[in-house]
Amino acid sequence: MAVHIPYIDKPNPVTGVTNAKLGIWLFLASEVMLFGALFSALITLRLGVNDWPHGYEVLNVPLATLNTVVLIFSSVTVVMAWAALKMNNLKQFKTYMSLTLLMSVIFLIVKAIEYGSKFSHGISPATSNFYAIYFVITGLHGLHIIGGIIVNAYLLGPGSKMWSVEPERFTGRIECAGLYWHFVDLVWIFLFPILYLL
Amino acid sequence: MASEHMTLEEVKKHTRTYWVIFGALLVLTAITVAISYVHLPFFWAVVLALVVASTKASLVALYFMHLISEKTAIYLTLGLTAVLFVFLIVIPWMIPWAEVRGWFVS
Numbered sequence: 001m002a003v004h005i006p007y008i009d010k011p012n013p014v015t016g017v018t019n020a021k022l023g024i025w026l027f028l029a030s031e032v033m034l035f036g037a038l039f040s041a042l043i044t045l046r047l048g049v050n051d052w053p054h055g056y057e058v059l060n061v062p063l064a065t066l067n068t069v070v071l072i073f074s075s076v077t078v079v080m081a082w083a084a085l086k087m088n089n090l091k092q093f094k095t096y097m098s099l100t101l102l103m104s105v106i107f108l109i110v111k112a113i114e115y116g117s118k119f120s121h122g123i124s125p126a127t128s129n130f131y132a133i134y135f136v137i138t139g140l141h142g143l144h145i146i147g148g149i150i151v152n153a154y155l156l157g158p159g160s161k162m163w164s165v166e167p168e169r170f171t172g173r174i175e176c177a178g179l180y181w182h183f184v185d186l187v188w189i190f191l192f193p194i195l196y197l198l
Numbered sequence: 199m200a201s202e203h204m205t206l207e208e209v210k211k212h213t214r215t216y217w218v219i220f221g222a223l224l225v226l227t228a229i230t231v232a233i234s235y236v237h238l239p240f241f242w243a244v245v246l247a248l249v250v251a252s253t254k255a256s257l258v259a260l261y262f263m264h265l266i267s268e269k270t271a272i273y274l275t276l277g278l279t280a281v282l283f284v285f286l287i288v289i290p291w292m293i294p295w296a297e298v299r300g301w302f303v304s
Contacts, residue, residue: 016269025272029279036286043290056234068227076220079262083216086209182263189254193247197234 009169024176028183035187038137042194045129053130055196060114064196067110068188074103075185078152078178085171090163093174097156100181104149111142134195141191144184151177219261226254 006012007019015022046052055061081096118124118131125135155177162170204212230250238246260266265276296302 015271017271022271022275025275029275032279032283033286036283040286040289043287044293047290047293061231061234065227065231069224072220072223072227075258075262076216079216080213083209083213086204087206179263182258186255186258189258190251193230193234193251197230197247198240198243 009166009172018172020172020176024179028179031183042133045133049129055198059196061196063110063114064192067107068192070103070107071185071188074100075182077103078181082174082178085174094156097152101149101152101156104145108142108145137191141187148181148184215261219257222257223254226250
């Protein structure tokens with residue numbers, strides 16, 4: 001017997017938002033604490049030593065700047081994909097979601113080039129505390145990018161069939177996927193200066 | 199206006215705002231990179247980097263994530279998260295304070 005989940009496409013009268021939206025915000029709250037704990041670890045390590053390298057001396061700032069622009073652009077395209085659905089334009093949604101996926105893949109390729117360069121020089125998480133926290137935080141962020149790619153690719157492909165039968169629910173799904181993607185962008189907005197520019 | 203209740207006209211207006219915010223984010227990214235080339239004293243470099251990053255994050259959260267007009271339930275969730283996040287970030291600075299008081303001696 002199918003179980004009916006209430007308020008997935010209409011706002012819950014108690015909260016004023018759909019249960020899906022409240023759910024994704026609660027998930028993002030837990031993500032804030034996850035990355036917050038790693039930022040706290042970074043500060044603890046940084047305060048505990050005198051010889052901490054400057055990010056701009058040991059990491060590739062131009063590549064990271066490129067990735068910042070790529071991720072910011074993907075944030076615009078994912079919110080435009082949601083706006084396209086609000087304007088009943090599925091074709092435009094697909095264009096913007098494809099662009100978001102393209103930007104996500106470019107981000108990962110650039111990151112792979114960065115990692116490859118470090119590994120080829122014998123640099124790994126075991127090299128120093130700086131590289132340990134650098135690889136852990138950027139690696140976890142990269143895993144979040146991969147997670148976003150999987151979800152967004154599903155919503156662009158087979159998941160988009162929902163549009164023809166439950167357009168409001170599908171638009172809600174895109175909004176939730178977009179909120180997650182913006183969070184991934186937010187994390188990078190802080191990672192970029194803290195790791196690369198200081 | 200929460201995103202669920204936007205009219206077609208409001209969404210169209212918002213799409214123009216998204217591109218303006220994109221431009222602002224690019225300018226702020228250029229500023230934060232430019233600041234890093236000046237090699238300011240560490241304290242001021244950190245302060246400026248965090249101010250620019252926080253401004254960028256606020257623009258993303260307010261406009262792309264629609265927090266500029268969200269429901270109270272979301273604000274309450276994020277308010278509690280913010281308090282706990284600040285606590286996490288304060289912990290490292292409490293370590294020397296706790297060491298002085300011998301809290302880490304078994």
